[in-house]
Amino acid sequence: MVRKPLVSIVSAGLSKFGKRKEMYSREMFAEAVTEAFERCPNLEPKRDIEALIVGHMGESYEHQGHTGPTLSDWAGLLPIPATRIESACASSGVALRCGIFAVLSGMHDVVMVGGVEKMTHRTTSDATEFLAMASDFPFEQWHGMTFPGLYALIATAHMHKYGTTEEQMAMVAVKNHRHGTLNPKAHMQKEITLEKALSSRLIAWPLKLYDCSLITDGASCLILTKPELARKFTDTPVHIIGSEQASDAIGLYEREEFTTLKAAKLAARETYRMAKVESKDVDVAEVHDCFTIAEIVAYEDLGFCKPGEGGSLMEKGATAIEGELPVNTSGGLKSKGHPVGATGTAQAYEIYLQLTGQAERRQVEDAEIGLTHNVGGSGASAAVHLYRRE
Amino acid sequence: MVRKPLVSIVSAGLSKFGKRKEMYSREMFAEAVTEAFERCPNLEPKRDIEALIVGHMGESYEHQGHTGPTLSDWAGLLPIPATRIESACASSGVALRCGIFAVLSGMHDVVMVGGVEKMTHRTTSDATEFLAMASDFPFEQWHGMTFPGLYALIATAHMHKYGTTEEQMAMVAVKNHRHGTLNPKAHMQKEITLEKALSSRLIAWPLKLYDCSLITDGASCLILTKPELARKFTDTPVHIIGSEQASDAIGLYEREEFTTLKAAKLAARETYRMAKVESKDVDVAEVHDCFTIAEIVAYEDLGFCKPGEGGSLMEKGATAIEGELPVNTSGGLKSKGHPVGATGTAQAYEIYLQLTGQAERRQVEDAEIGLTHNVGGSGASAAVHLYRRE
Numbered sequence: 001m002v003r004k005p006l007v008s009i010v011s012a013g014l015s016k017f018g019k020r021k022e023m024y025s026r027e028m029f030a031e032a033v034t035e036a037f038e039r040c041p042n043l044e045p046k047r048d049i050e051a052l053i054v055g056h057m058g059e060s061y062e063h064q065g066h067t068g069p070t071l072s073d074w075a076g077l078l079p080i081p082a083t084r085i086e087s088a089c090a091s092s093g094v095a096l097r098c099g100i101f102a103v104l105s106g107m108h109d110v111v112m113v114g115g116v117e118k119m120t121h122r123t124t125s126d127a128t129e130f131l132a133m134a135s136d137f138p139f140e141q142w143h144g145m146t147f148p149g150l151y152a153l154i155a156t157a158h159m160h161k162y163g164t165t166e167e168q169m170a171m172v173a174v175k176n177h178r179h180g181t182l183n184p185k186a187h188m189q190k191e192i193t194l195e196k197a198l199s200s201r202l203i204a205w206p207l208k209l210y211d212c213s214l215i216t217d218g219a220s221c222l223i224l225t226k227p228e229l230a231r232k233f234t235d236t237p238v239h240i241i242g243s244e245q246a247s248d249a250i251g252l253y254e255r256e257e258f259t260t261l262k263a264a265k266l267a268a269r270e271t272y273r274m275a276k277v278e279s280k281d282v283d284v285a286e287v288h289d290c291f292t293i294a295e296i297v298a299y300e301d302l303g304f305c306k307p308g309e310g311g312s313l314m315e316k317g318a319t320a321i322e323g324e325l326p327v328n329t330s331g332g333l334k335s336k337g338h339p340v341g342a343t344g345t346a347q348a349y350e351i352y353l354q355l356t357g358q359a360e361r362r363q364v365e366d367a368e369i370g371l372t373h374n375v376g377g378s379g380a381s382a383a384v385h386l387y388r389r390e
Numbered sequence: 391m392v393r394k395p396l397v398s399i400v401s402a403g404l405s406k407f408g409k410r411k412e413m414y415s416r417e418m419f420a421e422a423v424t425e426a427f428e429r430c431p432n433l434e435p436k437r438d439i440e441a442l443i444v445g446h447m448g449e450s451y452e453h454q455g456h457t458g459p460t461l462s463d464w465a466g467l468l469p470i471p472a473t474r475i476e477s478a479c480a481s482s483g484v485a486l487r488c489g490i491f492a493v494l495s496g497m498h499d500v501v502m503v504g505g506v507e508k509m510t511h512r513t514t515s516d517a518t519e520f521l522a523m524a525s526d527f528p529f530e531q532w533h534g535m536t537f538p539g540l541y542a543l544i545a546t547a548h549m550h551k552y553g554t555t556e557e558q559m560a561m562v563a564v565k566n567h568r569h570g571t572l573n574p575k576a577h578m579q580k581e582i583t584l585e586k587a588l589s590s591r592l593i594a595w596p597l598k599l600y601d602c603s604l605i606t607d608g609a610s611c612l613i614l615t616k617p618e619l620a621r622k623f624t625d626t627p628v629h630i631i632g633s634e635q636a637s638d639a640i641g642l643y644e645r646e647e648f649t650t651l652k653a654a655k656l657a658a659r660e661t662y663r664m665a666k667v668e669s670k671d672v673d674v675a676e677v678h679d680c681f682t683i684a685e686i687v688a689y690e691d692l693g694f695c696k697p698g699e700g701g702s703l704m705e706k707g708a709t710a711i712e713g714e715l716p717v718n719t720s721g722g723l724k725s726k727g728h729p730v731g732a733t734g735t736a737q738a739y740e741i742y743l744q745l746t747g748q749a750e751r752r753q754v755e756d757a758e759i760g761l762t763h764n765v766g767g768s769g770a771s772a773a774v775h776l777y778r779r780e
Contacts, residue, residue, distance in 0.1 A: 024528070059449060059476075063531060065523040066478040069637040069653075069770035073644070079656055081635035082771070083484050086449075086474045088456040094473050098488055105494035107633075133455040138414070141453060243497075245471035247459040254463070263459075266469055380459035381472070 002369075002388055003276045005239030007103045008230035009387075010110075011040035011223040012345075012352040017337040018187040019120045020217035025062055026074035028219040029054070029116045033075045036112070036221050042233050043110075043223065045076060050108040052082040053099045054221075055092025055115030056341040058130045062118055071116065086341075088134035089290060090245075091115055092220065093344030093374030093383030097243050099224050109229060114221030115346070117339035127215050131340070134377040136251035148212060148291070150252050150378040152204035155293040157258035159206065161308065164296060166206050168311035170197035172292035173210040173334055175320050180331025182321070182362035187216045187337030211292040216337025220346035236356045238370075242275030242386035244268075250380045259308075261379030264288075265301040268373070268384045272303070275386040279303030282325060282386075283367040284354045286347035288375040289332040295319075298373050299327070302384075321362060329354065329362045344374040344383060355389035392759070392778055393666045395629030397493045398620035399777075400500075400613050401430035402735075402742040407608035407727040408577040409510045415452055416464035418609040419444070419506045423465045426502070426611050432623050433500075433613065435466065440498040442472040443489045444611075445482025445505030446731040448520045452508055461506065476731075478524030479680060480635075481505055482610065483734025483764030483773030487633050489614050499619060504611030505736070507729035517605050521730070524767040526641035538602060538681070540642050540768040542594035545683040547648035549596065551698065554686060556596050558701035560587035562682035563600040563724055565710050570721025572711070572752035577606045577727030601682040606727025610736035626746045628760075632665030632776035634658075640770045649698075651769030654678075655691040658763070658774045662693070665776040669693030672715060672776075673757040674744045676737035678765040679722040685709075688763050689717070692774075711752055719744065719752045734764040734773060745779040 013036030015028040037045055052072045059065035068082035087094040092115025099113035119127050132141050135150060158164045174194055180186035192210060200209035223233070230237035248263040249255055255262065272278060279302055287302065289295035296310035304325060305313040313319060319327035330336045330350035333343060351370035353359040370387040403426030405418040427435055442462045449455035458472030477484040482505025489503035509517050522531045525540060548554045564584055570576035582600060590599035613623070620627035638653040639645055645652065662668060669692055677692065679685035686700035694715060695703040703709060709717035720726045720740040723733060741760035743749040760777040 056476075058455065059523050062527055063523055064527040065447065065476060066525070066640060066767050066770055068477055069767070070526070070640045072637050073639050073770075079636045079638060079653060081484075081487075082637040083488065083635070084476045086446075086455060086476055087458055094471075097471075098473070098491065101488065101491040101495040101497065104496060105491040107491065107494065133449050133453055135456070136460070137452055137454040245473070246469045247462050247472040248469060249463050250456060250460045263469060377456050377459070380456055380463075 003241050005227040005241055006243060007100050007224045008227045008237040008239050009222050009352050010225055010230050010233040010237050011036045012349045013221045014185055014346055014349045015219040016185050017216050017218035017339065025116045025118045026070050028217060029071045029114065030074045032114060032219040032221045036223055040223065040233055048110045049077055049080060049112050051080050051102055051111045052077055053085060053095045053102065053111065053113045055085050055095040055344055057086055057088055057091050057117055060130045061122055087381040088376030089340045090344055090374045090376030090381040090383050091341045094245060096345055096348060096385060097245050097383055100240060100243050103224055103226055110223065110225045112221055112223050113345055114219065115342040115344055116219040117341040118217050119215045119339060120217050139251045139253060148204040148207055151291040151293055152207050153252060154258050154297065155206050158293060161259050164311040166198060168314050169211055169292040170194050171314050172289060172295045173197045176289060176328050176332040176334040179321055179329050179362060180335025183331050183336055186331040186335055187214050188335045207291055213290045213333035213338040216339045218337060218339035218342045220342045220349050222345055222348055237390055238352050238355045239388050240385055241388050242271035244270040244274060245383040248380050252378045261297060261301055261375060261382060263379055264373060264375055264382035267382045268302050271384040271386050277369055277386060281369050282371045283369050284329060284351065284364045285327050285371040286330060286350050287327055287373040289328055289334045290338060302373055326364050329359065329364060347372040347374060348385065351387050355387060393631050395617040395631055396633060397490050397614045398617045398627040398629050399742050400615055400620050400623040400627050401426045402612045402739045404575055404736055404739045405609040406575050407606050407729065410607035415506045415508045416460050418607060419461045419504065420464050422504060422609040422611045426613055430613060430623055438500045439467055439470060439502050441470050441492055441501045442467055443475060443485045443501065443503045445475050445485040445734055447476055447478055447481050447507055450520045451512055477771040478766030479730045480734055480764045480766030480771040480773050481731045484635060486735055486738060486775060487635050487773055490630060490633050493614055493616055500613065500615045502611055502613050503735055504609065505732040505734055506609040507731040508607045509605045509729060510607050529641045529643060538594040538597055541681040541683055542597050543642060544648050545596050548683060551649050554701040556588060558704050559601055559682040560584050561704050562679060562685045563587045566679060566718050566722040566724040569711055569719050569752060570725025573721050573726055576721040576725050577604050578725045597681055603680045603723035603728040606729045608727060608729035608732045610732045610739050612735055612738055627780055628742050628745045629778050630775055631778050632661035634660040634664060635773045638770050642768045651687060651691055651765060651772060653769055654763060654765055654772035657772045658692045661774040661776050667759055667776060671759050672761045673759050674719060674741065674754045675717050675761040676720060676740050677717055677763040679718060679724050680728060692763055716754050719749065719754060737762040737764060738775065741777050745777055
């Protein structure tokens with residue numbers, strides 16, 4: 001018997017992901033918020049929303065910090081408390097968790113959580129540098145290490161220890177690109193072949209261009225409330241039944257192992273325990289495929305297979321949309337795109353659509369239990385959430 | 391009758407504030423954490439601390455984001471959830487509020503909140519630019535506006551509307567510098583005269599050098615728990631009885647008035663209401679004197695006097711340490727220093743010392759109710775907390 005809900009999601013919004021030219025973060029966020037309000041006509045924003053908690057990773061992209069009031073101002077939500085969370089690429093997964101705290105605390109009944117990032121107006125070199133701020137400055141960045149480099153170390157360790165292959169990693173890209181074509185809001189809208197992925201240019205061996213997620217602009221949001229109030233706003237709430245977060249050493253060099261993200265594994269274990277469900281109960285999952293190897297490691301850390309078997313799980317097709325456990329039906333970070341601060345609540349948005357039967361061409365039939373897995377940096381932060389439909 | 395506590399502070403720590411050469415944020419934060427642990431021998435850090443929530447304003451100073459796990463790693467607190475909050479100069483006041491949520495939510499029993507900033511290794515020009523990220527990029531920063539400029543607009547509006555004088559502002563500086571000499575951890579340790587303050591070089595008229603707070607390095611932390619668990623850790627807990635946060639338009643140009651910070655006024659009103667106390671009940675307060683005019687406006691927004699009377703309240707000496715309502719006994723941002731991310735919980739640290747009789751040469755006798763007022767940017771964020779001793 002799964003546990004009673006912590007909080008309920010009564011609406012959700014997502015901006016179009018992609019290159020959003022001449023849009024500021026605040027404008028994209030307002031786009032996501034508008035969708036969330038339109039889905040939920042019973043909700044009166046100025047009356048009902050009591051706090052805003054948003055994930056935003058980098059103030060350097062737009063030379064803009066103080067993101068909380070900037071976004072709440074443009075979303076028409078002043079003067080409620082508006083807070084920015086930064087946990088690297090897990091910023092909005094962690095913002096979601098803080099929103100859960102805010103509701104459970106009894107201090108707020110209805111809270112908006114979300115996230116945003118505007119990245120594509122900067123050069124790839126700038127974006128790579130800003131992203132690298134999520135790794136250790138004195139011991140990683142200083143020596144020229146970048147995120148493709150860090151995940152390449154994870155990939156080579158996984159290949160060495162378990163025999164994972166470049167082909168298996170490329171299959172993740174092929175799968176997620178295919179899923180992305182089913183999602184009109186995804187950044188990429190094209191299928192790729194295994195050959196194309198494998199022959200794309202090297203970024204950091206063994207990772208090639210198609211092993212890397214996209215630099216994307218986008219925003220996402222959710223509206224949370226107490227389970228007992230959810231019916232006031234919607235007939236189809238989605239309940240959050242588990243929420244955990246954990247941390248690991250900021251530097252990859254400090255980790256005991258490269259082949260698993262300990263923080264994600266720990267957060268997953270505790271989330272399953274809190275929700276009283278097991279990995280086999282999960283019907284649909286959005287996992288943090290910032291690089292293809294990260295999705296393979298996620299399968300293992302989430303208990304979808306044993307350690308070392310992530311590559312073969314992919315190869316068997318189990319995680320494709322028609323498989324036993326569809327993963328990243330949205331296209332994932334790989335094809336939907338990875339506007340870093342927006343990713344955590346964008347994953348939750350996809351699960352919200354799936355569990356309310358609104359995922360259209362990518363709908364997973366009878367999905368009842370969903371999971372999101374959001375990772376910051378090379379695994380120094382992770383937030384895992386479990387959801388169930390009404 | 392004041393309300394029952396929301397949560398209790400069972401320990402607190404503060405690094406030395408000042409120019410901390412060759413120290414990283416993580417090292418200063420560990421210094422603050424060490425003090426907090428030493429004050430509280432009954433607490434077993436690895437066993438008891440369940441989450442870390444820290445304020446950190448700018449990733450640009452040290453080219454380091456992902457501050458949560460970076461700090462928790464160096465503080466020996468892995469693998470607990472570690473989250474960074476950014477609300478400009480109100481970052482750790484807001485982190486404190488999120489820590490209160492975490493405890494009230496029932497998901498964590500003991501939580502560390504805190505903040506940190508390392509600023510002095512950068513040029514003044516860099517620091518000015520990084521601080522400006524808390525203002526509006528397209529409509530303020532882009533046009534060359536800086537924080538001294540924004541607060542100069544607030545000062546001139548206040549002078550125009552209420553007759554506030556440059557002398558009254560300078561008196562805030564003189565008072566807080568005197569208080570700073572009583573605080574061995576303050577950055578500045580020297581008294582100044584009114585003449586010295588008034589004749590210091592212009593930064594943005596009417597604000598002169600001594601009207602501006604300091605660019606400082608420092609870290610602060612508090613340990614929070616449920617009131618019913620506080621006695622397990624200390625005989626002298628300090629209870630938080632009110633916590634509110636509010637937002638206003640990010641840009642000063644959008645505000646209805648320049649002479650008051652609406653977010654701070656609203657947060658104060660709601661905090662008093664929550665705590666069931668009135669402004670006249672406050673025995674000691676730490677307010678956000680990022681510029682001297684900000685302290686004068688704070689007196690008015692907090693109800694210590696009527697609108698327009700902040701200057702004369704200062705002139706009467708009411709807010710000096712020997713006055714009726716001592717404000718900024720720590721020296722304030724003006725003399726203790728303003729390591730932006732650390733300021734909110736550093737204010738709470740001072741109130742903790744005052745309410746537990748540990749403030750030594752600056753002890754306010756019989757202080758029972760304390761208040762902190764922490765402002766982000768030119769007032770787009772504000773967090774106000776009320777405290778009472780056991």
